[in-house]
Amino acid sequence: MIAILGAGKMGEALLSGVLRAGRRPAELMATARREARGALLRERYGIEIATNVEAAATADVLVLAVKPQDMGVLLDEIGGHIPAGRLVISMAAGITTGFIEARLPEGVPVVRVMSNTPVHVDEAMSVISAGSHAGEEHLKLAEELLSPVGKVLRIPESLQDGATALSGSGPAYFYYLVEAMVDAGILLGMPRAAALEMVIQSAVGAAVMLRDSGEHPVLLREAVTSPGGTTIAAIRELEKHGVRAAVLEAIEAARDRGRELAGG
Numbered sequence: 001m002i003a004i005l006g007a008g009k010m011g012e013a014l015l016s017g018v019l020r021a022g023r024r025p026a027e028l029m030a031t032a033r034r035e036a037r038g039a040l041l042r043e044r045y046g047i048e049i050a051t052n053v054e055a056a057a058t059a060d061v062l063v064l065a066v067k068p069q070d071m072g073v074l075l076d077e078i079g080g081h082i083p084a085g086r087l088v089i090s091m092a093a094g095i096t097t098g099f100i101e102a103r104l105p106e107g108v109p110v111v112r113v114m115s116n117t118p119v120h121v122d123e124a125m126s127v128i129s130a131g132s133h134a135g136e137e138h139l140k141l142a143e144e145l146l147s148p149v150g151k152v153l154r155i156p157e158s159l160q161d162g163a164t165a166l167s168g169s170g171p172a173y174f175y176y177l178v179e180a181m182v183d184a185g186i187l188l189g190m191p192r193a194a195a196l197e198m199v200i201q202s203a204v205g206a207a208v209m210l211r212d213s214g215e216h217p218v219l220l221r222e223a224v225t226s227p228g229g230t231t232i233a234a235i236r237e238l239e240k241h242g243v244r245a246a247v248l249e250a251i252e253a254a255r256d257r258g259r260e261l262a263g264g
């Protein structure tokens with residue numbers, strides 16, 4: 001039995017992905033803070049809705065999907081109710097396995113995951129790290145759970161705040177760039193719908209080439225950048241405005257914010 005504690009946006013996305021991948025509703029349960037939310041999940045997916053304590057006592061795998069600031073309260077609630085041999089998987093940004101282990105009975109294996117919203121379309125990037133009591137079998141269980149909804153990569157926990165900044169928040173940066181490019185289309189007199197279609201298809205095409213060609217991004221960009229042409233005129237402006245440095249600093253700021261969340 002897999003229980004998703006705090007089935008909000010990410011928890012529900014994982015839940016529906018796992019069901020799409022062929023698990024039966026009887027293998028899943030979820031908890032929700034609001035009764036109406038629980039009722040909706042029960043109706044939508046046919047799964048059992050339980051209290052946090054019931055889920056902790058029953059499930060083999062507990063997926064903690066609450067916001068980082070709600071994690072302490074949740075762990076205090078379930079800490080005394082987790083039988084030996086259960087696996088705890090945390091999806092929360094910034095929360096370390098050490099923070100979780102300190103609030104659970106000695107020896108409970110914990111795996112930390114940073115996923116991202118493309119979990120909705122089975123294209124998530126999930127990055128996992130083992131806590132001090134989690135071994136190969138626990139990482140394998142986490143991979144089994146997450147691989148139906150996208151790629152899974154193992155990294156040392158010291159890089160998790162960086163992964164949160166890079167791939168956890170990553171989709172937001174691409175959406176931001178899409179918004180800006182659509183605005184550019186408007187500036188050039190395009191109808192909004194046409195600009196949106198052009199930018200989205202360019203993004204999809206670029207993403208598929210990046211993923212499937214095996215070519216380095218620099219080579220792919222150079223193939224678009226003709227001598228004396230249009231692309232280099234745009235690149236000069238991006239360089240003039242320090243866009244590369246802005247990206248480096250933005251992602252570093254996200255990493256630092258993740259560290260603050262862990263402390264606060």
Ligand SMILES: NC(=O)C1=CN([C@@H]2O[C@H](COP(=O)(O)OP(=O)(O)OC[C@H]3O[C@@H](n4cnc5c(N)ncnc54)[C@H](O)[C@@H]3O)[C@@H](O)[C@H]2O)C=CC1
Pocket residue numbers: 005006007008009010011031032033034037052065066067068070073074091092093114115116117168169
């Ligand atoms: N939204 C995103 O892009 C990403 C979010 N995350 C992480 O995933 C986690 C969940 O984020 P979202 O799904 O966006 O948040 P959310 O707010 O949609 O979901 C959290 C849910 O937990 C419920 N909850 C809070 N305390 C509870 C308790 N004690 N018992 C039962 N339910 C409780 C809330 O009512 C809410 O429905 C966060 O820790 C976040 O850091 C990770 C990667 C990406």
Ligand SMILES: O=C(O)[C@@H]1CCC=N1
Pocket residue numbers: 093164168169
């Ligand atoms: O912004 C946040 O805190 C969450 C974590 C990763 C993506 N969104």
